[in-house]
Amino acid sequence: MSNPKYSVIIPVYNRPTEVRELLESLLTQTRKEFEIIIVEDGSTVTCEEVIKEFEKKLAIRYYYKSNGGPGPARNFGFAHARGDYLVVFDSDCIVPPAYFEHVDQALKTDTWDAWGGPDRAHESFTIPQRAMAYTMSSIFTTGGIRGGKKMLGWFQPRSFNMGISKTVFEVTEGFRFDRYAEDIEFSIRMKKAGFRIGLIPDAFVFHKRRTNFFQFFKQVFNFGKGRALIGRVHPEEVKITHWFPAFFAFGTLILPLLLPVSPWLFRIALGLSVFYLLAIFIHSLVLNRHAGVAFLSVISALLQLWGYGLGFVSEKMRRRTIP
Numbered sequence: 001m002s003n004p005k006y007s008v009i010i011p012v013y014n015r016p017t018e019v020r021e022l023l024e025s026l027l028t029q030t031r032k033e034f035e036i037i038i039v040e041d042g043s044t045v046t047c048e049e050v051i052k053e054f055e056k057k058l059a060i061r062y063y064y065k066s067n068g069g070p071g072p073a074r075n076f077g078f079a080h081a082r083g084d085y086l087v088v089f090d091s092d093c094i095v096p097p098a099y100f101e102h103v104d105q106a107l108k109t110d111t112w113d114a115w116g117g118p119d120r121a122h123e124s125f126t127i128p129q130r131a132m133a134y135t136m137s138s139i140f141t142t143g144g145i146r147g148g149k150k151m152l153g154w155f156q157p158r159s160f161n162m163g164i165s166k167t168v169f170e171v172t173e174g175f176r177f178d179r180y181a182e183d184i185e186f187s188i189r190m191k192k193a194g195f196r197i198g199l200i201p202d203a204f205v206f207h208k209r210r211t212n213f214f215q216f217f218k219q220v221f222n223f224g225k226g227r228a229l230i231g232r233v234h235p236e237e238v239k240i241t242h243w244f245p246a247f248f249a250f251g252t253l254i255l256p257l258l259l260p261v262s263p264w265l266f267r268i269a270l271g272l273s274v275f276y277l278l279a280i281f282i283h284s285l286v287l288n289r290h291a292g293v294a295f296l297s298v299i300s301a302l303l304q305l306w307g308y309g310l311g312f313v314s315e316k317m318r319r320r321t322i323p
Helices: 016-027 048-054 070-079 099-110 127-135 166-172 182-192 213-233 240-261 263-288 291-316
Strands: 006-012 034-041 060-065 085-089 114-116 161-165 197-199 205-207
Touching: 006 016, 006 070, 016 034, 016 048, 034 070, 048 060, 060 070, 070 085, 070 182, 085 099, 085 166, 099 114, 127 213, 127 263, 127 291, 161 166, 166 182, 182 197, 182 213, 213 240, 213 291, 240 263, 240 291, 263 291
Parallel strands: 006 034, 006 085, 034 060, 114 197
Antiparallel strands: 085 161, 114 161
8 A cells, every 4th residue: 555544653572462352353444544653672483474464454564673661662653654554453352343433433523743642451351450450440440541532641642542643743752761651751752742632532452461460560560650751851841740649659668567556546547548559459350241341350459559569669760860
């Protein structure tokens, strides 16, 4: 395809099975004006054979580069793109058939320079994956900032589901960080450059995230590190809300110590914690209609708060130079 409207950029690292599922979902799109650019970021288990299954069905190009992280891999894809708009998906996403229909309509109505959309849990996801999907988009854990209709602060597109005009890339030169909050930092620079950024609620994807809670904890730990890195180059973008997970983690550590010192303060703190976790359980139960998902949502929320908080504090204590 010589002049596609959209160029879909997919960085991948050792995930051929996920790429197959993503490409299968792109086959079902009702709008076909897109090309696909797969950037293999130094994988030892490549998806080259998977690409061969789809190269006659989709306008797809495949590149292999040395490992440099998702940020540089996306920039590599941007530089090779032919489309007017550059769309980024993570390899662990599944894209609903009407995705580009919703984007087309939004671009006609709002003329966004850059956009993002929500992520949801697919019915085929495991119960832990559905719980993780809930906590990563819930108003009780992230403030809805990952794509909900209600959110705290201005909307920042995330790289699992992000689109930009080619002009945005030419002006900003794409991602600055190689990993860890690279999408947030990119969104901040887009805003500072004066580009119009919007949420397209109907342009959602099904995002698998991680398959178990250990991987999830590691992921949110890195998210916390990323926010601290953001603070080094954009200090105004670290708010008191970003400290909340660290306060929560510290509070759960000292909670048992309050009992002998101040029983009434211990009871208040414990009561508030139980109320908060109960609210998460009920909210997840209402949304997911599954008691197992609701229960694991509480576990996932605790891991998310602890992981993010510890990652944030650990990076705050380091003296890392940002290039």
